[in-house]
Amino acid sequence: MPNIVLSGYYGFGNAGDEAVLFSIIKALRKIDPEVSITVLSHNPGETAEQYGVGAVNRWSVKEAAEAIKKSHLVISGGGSLLQDVTGIKSLFYYLGIIFLGKLLGKPVMLYAQGFGPVFTNFGRKITRTVVNRVDYITVRDENSAAELKKLGINRPPVEVTADPVMILEPEKNEMERARVLLSELKAGGTFFEADKPVVGVSIRDWPGCELFIEGLAKVCDDLAASGWQVLFIPMHYPKDLILSQRAAGFMKEEAYILEKELPVQSLLGVFANLDLVLGMRLHSLIFAAASGVPAVGICYDPKVEGFLKQVGQINAGNVECIDYNTLKKAVFDAALNPEPLREKLKDRVHQLRRRAWDNAELAVKIARGKQTVT
Template identity: 45%
Template sequence: MVAASPQTIVLSGYYGFRNSGDEAVLQAILTALEEEGRASGIQIDPVVLSIDPEWTSRTYGVKAVHRMKFAEVRNAIKNSDGLISGGGSLLQDATGLKSIPYYLGVIKLAQWLGKPTFVYAQGVGPVNRKLFRPFIASVFRRCDYISVRDAESAELLRSMGIPGGDIEVVPDPVMGLKLPEDGVATSADSQLDSQAGESAATTGAGANAAGLPVVGVSVRFWTEARTELAKLAEGLASLSRRKPVHIRFLPFHSPGDDEASRFVMEQMGNVADSGSTVSIAAETEHPQDMLREVSQCSLLIGMRLHSLIYAASREVPLLGISYDPKIDHFLGRVGSVPVGTTNELDPQIVAAQAERLLTEGEVWRRAHSAKINTMKDAARLPAQNIAQFLRSKG
């Protein structure tokens, strides 16, 4: 039976920016908290810190406040029963100097206000500036629960003096994300928007209306010269000549990924003579829409971490292109290695490996299914631990 007194939890993360991967993290955490709270006999009411609280509230049906308005953030935490920080790569300084101080500051504020704090499946690092390390250690030592999404993050925290026994290594929350099975409304299912402007809706998992296997591609800009994207385009063009396919670009973070996708499409040239087709997905409103897109692929070639996580969770064979250690870490957990990196990518290896996986998809699934299912179950551990903590304090 659900407790009469709800437990309010504030969620801090990279939310409201409409990055499909981070929005998927939020959706996965919200779903896990609701289900594990119900299993523990408590009602958990989330309040999300978002850059666009109106959009977040509308999309997920939860309360949200502006993450950059200190008074709103402080008030939300003050009136809560605890704070969750995560998941995603929040505590890193590779993309700038503001991320670590912001997310540590939110946790520290909650601790000053006497609230329990929980770190939810974060990817910690890289932390290249040593001045950040003692601050991370000081804040994390006061957290009531710490979980990270890979062993490398745990090792980094241990090097900062956090006892290893206080750190739980779990999969990324998105491994536990599901497609709605009964009448749960998200935005409308994405329609194929071909390069020629024609629509070709998919007819089933892994094939488009013409019966071609769908190869999902998730790219982003990384190197200034864009050589890795040009090489990927060459590999995709080679694949299309080896085997007729439908290459479906999946922008995870607009507008940048959309622009990167169109750059690769232009570099590929015309593949219609080989019987292949190319399209790009429209911007999605809800992460489950993109998850549905990935579930309809026969193969996923991805730079974005969460494109690879989506594929693994749906047991779609995948090829990862590494631009960051987090890609290598995740691929290692599912028993794979990158097909190349942004510094070294061989187009013919991409084409050959893609053709192999399109032919041996069932072999790949049999080899990886057990490990993927174990990761899905483990992805719920943080929500279970947090729900049990709240119940014990209630």
């Protein structure tokens, strides 16, 4: 029975990263029902209960080492783990787990990661040294592959696949549950109406974003005045919830807020009931694509721009320089003419879904000793 250890940003209440974890576990079990999985988690008790896996404290070197010793493969990913935008300590942590895996003689795979950016010279040097020791790398986009090559990662083979979450498809029962959940939402004195179009809005905090939030609120007002319902969907609690409440507070029209944190498949059911997504969080755009819902993205990181390009959806511009008029045009272009965007999703999502399964197939082969490692 293969034993696999998963390292990532797990147990922190980030819907995107929890969706990644859920998807990896689901894919590995589909490929090999006998697989045993242990997750390095910030909240191991909750992770173990929610996903039916083994889980240990990610901050305990002893617990992590014991889990890795028993494993046949260490997976780092998915998500954007190897970057120093959120701080050099985060980069060192994930490199440390990779190094520990190799130190203990285990094969290590970077699983559908979105690589970079790594800005600091020391960060780039240590990343190059450690990552050139791993056994196999899959990345979720061409930009990540190019960044790895630019950094001098030349020893392990690199394969471009797709984000792990792309394996997910909305389930009919979850879509129905989501319809019931939405019908119970209330904004001011008004209940959510099933027969009106709805835009899901997913935003995150960003330095100096106050003017952007005010402009976004005006665009949401314009949509509401045109007959749309506006639903804010936080992806990271409580940070995104607080920001969503602030954005809704700037609006003159009423807006709904999904205040309850939902399991991954339930959240996907909500996205499947939308008509349009206006997203800043990468995984809000991935959920939209997996659900066949047209999307307009607001970029704060190359990963967002890269995914929008992959699935042929609208890039409204960078959060640091986008203005009200530009955002309004992008949103209304999508709202008034969604069919070309839907057609692009049909063409591209099937291919990305197949590539996302490739990650799990490769991981199981390595864990079972059927894949030659470098």
